Amino acid sequence: MAFAAFSSTSVVAEPAPRKKSRIALFLLLPGILYLVLFFLTPLVSLVLTSLQAPREFGDIGQYDYAFNWQNYVQVVDAYWPHILRSFGYALAATVFALAFSYPLAYFIGVKARRWPLLQSLMLVLVIAPFFISFLLRTLAWKQLLSDESFVITSLKALSLMAPDAHFTGTPAAVIFGLTYNFIPFMTLPLFTTLERLDTRYLEAGSDLYASPFQVFRKVTIPLSMPGIVAGTLLTFIPAAGDYVNASRDFLGGADTQMIGNVIEANFLVLQNYPAAAALSIILMAVILVIVGVYVKRSGTEELL
Amino acid sequence: MAASQFADSGADLTLVGIQKRFPGFTAIEDLNLEIPAGSFFALLGPSGCGKTTTLRLVAGLEEPTAGRILIGGKDVTSTKPHQRPVNTVFQSYALFPHMTILENVAFGLRRRKVSDPVNRAHEALRLVELDHLAARKPQQLSGGQQQRVALARAIVNRPALLLLDEPLGALDLKLRRQMQLELKTIQEEVGLTFLHVTHDQEEAMTMADTVAVMNKGQIEQMGAPEALYELPHTAFVANFLGQSNLFTGEVVESTSAVVAVDVAGIRVAVPVARAQRHAGAVTVGVRPEKLAIHRDAPPADSGTNVLGPGRVIDVSFSGVSTQYLVAIPGAGTIVVFSQNREFGPISHVGDDVWISWNVEHSFGLADVPDEVQRFAGDTDTKSIAAQRREALIAELED
Ligand SMILES: Nc1ncnc2c1ncn2[C@@H]1O[C@H](COP(=O)(O)OP(=O)(O)OP(=O)(O)O)[C@@H](O)[C@H]1O
Ligand SMILES: [Mg+2]
Numbered sequence: 001m002a003f004a005a006f007s008s009t010s011v012v013a014e015p016a017p018r019k020k021s022r023i024a025l026f027l028l029l030p031g032i033l034y035l036v037l038f039f040l041t042p043l044v045s046l047v048l049t050s051l052q053a054p055r056e057f058g059d060i061g062q063y064d065y066a067f068n069w070q071n072y073v074q075v076v077d078a079y080w081p082h083i084l085r086s087f088g089y090a091l092a093a094t095v096f097a098l099a100f101s102y103p104l105a106y107f108i109g110v111k112a113r114r115w116p117l118l119q120s121l122m123l124v125l126v127i128a129p130f131f132i133s134f135l136l137r138t139l140a141w142k143q144l145l146s147d148e149s150f151v152i153t154s155l156k157a158l159s160l161m162a163p164d165a166h167f168t169g170t171p172a173a174v175i176f177g178l179t180y181n182f183i184p185f186m187t188l189p190l191f192t193t194l195e196r197l198d199t200r201y202l203e204a205g206s207d208l209y210a211s212p213f214q215v216f217r218k219v220t221i222p223l224s225m226p227g228i229v230a231g232t233l234l235t236f237i238p239a240a241g242d243y244v245n246a247s248r249d250f251l252g253g254a255d256t257q258m259i260g261n262v263i264e265a266n267f268l269v270l271q272n273y274p275a276a277a278a279l280s281i282i283l284m285a286v287i288l289v290i291v292g293v294y295v296k297r298s299g300t301e302e303l304l
Numbered sequence: 305m306a307a308s309q310f311a312d313s314g315a316d317l318t319l320v321g322i323q324k325r326f327p328g329f330t331a332i333e334d335l336n337l338e339i340p341a342g343s344f345f346a347l348l349g350p351s352g353c354g355k356t357t358t359l360r361l362v363a364g365l366e367e368p369t370a371g372r373i374l375i376g377g378k379d380v381t382s383t384k385p386h387q388r389p390v391n392t393v394f395q396s397y398a399l400f401p402h403m404t405i406l407e408n409v410a411f412g413l414r415r416r417k418v419s420d421p422v423n424r425a426h427e428a429l430r431l432v433e434l435d436h437l438a439a440r441k442p443q444q445l446s447g448g449q450q451q452r453v454a455l456a457r458a459i460v461n462r463p464a465l466l467l468l469d470e471p472l473g474a475l476d477l478k479l480r481r482q483m484q485l486e487l488k489t490i491q492e493e494v495g496l497t498f499l500h501v502t503h504d505q506e507e508a509m510t511m512a513d514t515v516a517v518m519n520k521g522q523i524e525q526m527g528a529p530e531a532l533y534e535l536p537h538t539a540f541v542a543n544f545l546g547q548s549n550l551f552t553g554e555v556v557e558s559t560s561a562v563v564a565v566d567v568a569g570i571r572v573a574v575p576v577a578r579a580q581r582h583a584g585a586v587t588v589g590v591r592p593e594k595l596a597i598h599r600d601a602p603p604a605d606s607g608t609n610v611l612g613p614g615r616v617i618d619v620s621f622s623g624v625s626t627q628y629l630v631a632i633p634g635a636g637t638i639v640v641f642s643q644n645r646e647f648g649p650i651s652h653v654g655d656d657v658w659i660s661w662n663v664e665h666s667f668g669l670a671d672v673p674d675e676v677q678r679f680a681g682d683t684d685t686k687s688i689a690a691q692r693r694e695a696l697i698a699e700l701e702d
Contacts (some may be wrong), residue, residue, distance in 0.1 A: 198398075200394065201398055201400055203394075204394060204398035204399075204400070205400075206364075206365075206384065206385040208391065208411050208412035208415060208457070209412050209461075210386055210411075210415045212386075214386075218411075222402040
């Protein structure tokens with residue numbers, strides 16, 4: 001659904017050329033079947049599960065279908081700090097990833113145009129981390145930033161960090177991990193728009209008395225809005241639901257648990273399936289609302 | 305504050321020894337130019353001769369490899385584009401696609417914090433008759449409309465120096481004439497300096513105070529339109545600005561009054577003052593409309609050049625005048641424009657005729673026209689294919 005933001009034109013069914021629309025329908029069939037099977041069915045099942053009630057005199061993990069909407073009240077009541085934290089971390093990671101990726105993408109897409117070889121090389125470097133599982137990479141960061149690591153001991157030796165302070169297990173570590181893991185997702189869409197950026201508009205801007213900063217703010221940023229929207233969505237949405245970085249096994253600690261960790265724990269440990277389902281639906285709904293408002297506000301419909 | 309934001313008058317522009325090299329290509333070679341404040345200067349030249357590059361250098365969008373640029377006496381060579389009192393109407397328009405027409409036009413005003421940008425922008429749009437489209441985006445406009453918006457966006461700032469890169473190229477004849485008038489009015493009203501690049505020599509001649517003809521990154525000749533037309537200095541200018549008949553021959557006579565060359569055994573004279581060279585092989589030219597056609601050999605006269613007899617090989621009627629092509633042995637094919645003072649042509653294809661003109665109308669060139677094509681260096685697919693075929697034929701014959 002979030003990907004509707006990337007489609008340039010909505011599909012309009014033209015009644016006139018009958019044959020054409022039938023072919024279009026035929027071509028759409030596999031996609032529709034796939035969505036019904038792997039998106040709609042689990043979604044319905046998820047909604048139904050979220051409304052289940054515990055079986056009377058049953059074991060732990062035994063539930064019956066019901067209309068137990070109080071589940072939602074209960075999970076919000078119990079987990080609202082996690083929900084808030086998730087979106088806070090995701091927002092911070094998105095902002096940091098954007099701040100890091102924009103100059104990078106600008107350099108690769110605009111400045112490096114004159115050197116195609118350098119351009120491809122840098123693109124490969126951006127994508128290269130994908131060749132290694134992100135679990136391994138996140139674990140590696142845990143090692144690199146552990147209390148005994150060279151980085152932390154050096155910082156402590158230089159008195160830049162308190163002797164009894166930690167990095168892993170803190171919110172900063174989780175946000176760092178999220179930022180790191182989603183930088184390619186931010187950089188690539190930014191690159192694709194900036195690569196097509198017509199520098200003659202920038203020249204026109206500076207010819208019309210705009211300083212380099214004003215050109216950036218008034219011309220470059222608006223023209224790269226499609227990339228910014230795509231990149232932030234591709235970062236924010238998965239980051240909000242991420243349960244790896246914030247997990248205690250990776251970069252997180254006891255008080256950095258995000259909604260993904262709670263869902264995981266409810267499904268796999270506590271076997272409280274309705275709570276986990278209700279949380280998932282809340283996560284989905286909040287993301288939908290945020291994305292909807294964001295896409296509407298950024299006014300990129302016609303640029304996309 | 306607002307009024308002082310606009311230039312009270314134009315600024316003069318001086319280019320000193322400008323050279324511009326792109327990797328592996330010299331676009332401009334030692335360009336010297338002086339444009340007085342408040343003048344309308346037209347830059348005319350064939351495609352690819354460096355006109356746009358010159359404007360980009362003045363606007364600061366390109367850095368010269370060597371040389372200096374002075375605007376209003378101030379050296380701006382190393383200043384940034386936004387610091388120069390210059391606006392450009394770009395050949396590619398470069399209208400911001402994410403802004404409305406109105407915001408496009410108001411952009412420069414807003415950057416300089418001029419008061420009341422919206423009303424001024426509307427005013428500029430009214431000038432180019434596009435105010436009713438102010439709320440649209442550039443993609444929703446036709447090419448000619450976009451061009452007028454580009455014009456309004458630059459002119460609204462009343463810059464001391466306005467650079468126009470073929471600003472009227474996409475307009476139909478009527479609109480073009482109208483815009484020419486508007487431009488001229490604005491330029492004269494405020495006394496701004498216009499540097500106007502165009503392909504259209506008629507436009508250059510009617511609008512400009514000074515016309516410069518550019519060729520291969522250098523200015524071949526510049527001056528008042530009339531002077532340039534009546535007394536071209538090089539074969540390139542003679543042929544680029546209007547049409548010319550050129551005759552090359554050795555100088556056979558050189559007095560204090562005239563220089564005469566030998567063209568296929570006939571003496572062709574040019575006044576000394578109108579000849580750039582006085583010895584060796586000299587090319588003498590004359591404009592087609594200065595020629596007269598005679599059915600019988602005209603009497604010899606020291607004030608008249610006579611060529612002939614030749615044969616009329618083509619007659620084409622074009623309303624006001626008729627164009628005759630006359631082949632004269634040894635002198636080549638000569639173009640004659642003759643006013644249609646009578647009904648019907650005065651000669652017909654196949655007639656034997658003589659041609660004469662006043663010696664005063666001759667001009668002597670500084671160079672000899674080269675027979676090579678102007679675009680001989682081009683390697684388009686067609687010429688590559690032709691070369692391949694020729695090479696193949698040559699190989700097969702061996
Ligand atoms: N960035 C560049 N790199 C290399 N060569 C360039 C560059 N820009 C322009 N040139 C070359 O410089 C020459 C002059 O270009 P310019 O754009 O000034 O021509 P022009 O006179 O404006 O032509 P037209 O009338 O077709 O617009 C051309 O041969 C062009 O190929
Ligand atoms: Mg050009």
